[in-house]
Amino acid sequence: MGSRKKDLEKLERAVKSAWKEDPPFEFSSGWQEGVMRDIRSRAAIAEKVCLTNIYGSPVLKFSAIAAAVTILLVIYAFKSDITSLHDLAMMFLDDPAGFILSPPSV
């Protein structure tokens, strides 16, 4: 029984020693280039996905709408009578006599 245990231990040591040895290996030609090609294409896809995410985000959609509304308001302001806008401002500031806001020089 004792000898069998010893034999098994020897066998285990032999197997362990074989594991510790580095098995011979060689990289196939173009292996590294292949990995780098894969990595570059993944990096490109990741970048693309990242940009799509930014443009598809609700914040960006909202900002596009806000920009469009601002442009329309500017156009409207230019087309409408500047004097009436001034009057409106005076009403808001509770300054009907025009002490705070001087009348526009037309």
Added chain:
Amino acid sequence: MTIDWSNKNDSEIIEKVLGGNTDLYEILMTRYRNNVMRIVMKRVPPLEAGDIAHEIFVRAFTSLARYEGRSPFENWLSVIAVRTCHDYWRDRYRSKETTMNELSEEHVQWIDNAASEESDKSEISHESRRSAREVLAWALQRMSPEDRAVLELVHLEERSVREAAEILGWSASKIKIRAFRSRKKLRKLLEDVMD
């Protein structure tokens, strides 16, 4: 003036790679591909080693942003390598693709010789190394991927339970149980062939 990046340390290169200079990753590959291959060659069939090493470098690249620099890059990469090899066996085990090689007469002969070796030397002769590796591969094929991974780290590489737990991302108690169970299994397999 162009910068010679091959002289720069890992953290500087990693920073540049994360900043979008993907090509610099090749320097890290050149530095560590042999280490990775040494891990892989011991753990997966030789014909699969190139593909697995490829996958390891891709995985490392895609998780590079998670590298915190607390341990050397080489160690971090080794953990990915061990886990990728473990995943390889898990996939094979799940899809029941594992082909069980049988032992040849030559292997049985080697087992008899190794067990009855007069001198109690731990080194084995050059001729029998291949047989020893094949016998070990035969035994490992008959284990679950979990037992296999723990046996490799704790018993064959003599790493501590804590180290193995960190590498595999498991609890120390799980490693302890697996280490005991897998070693018992290896002994049983070798014992059966000795009969």
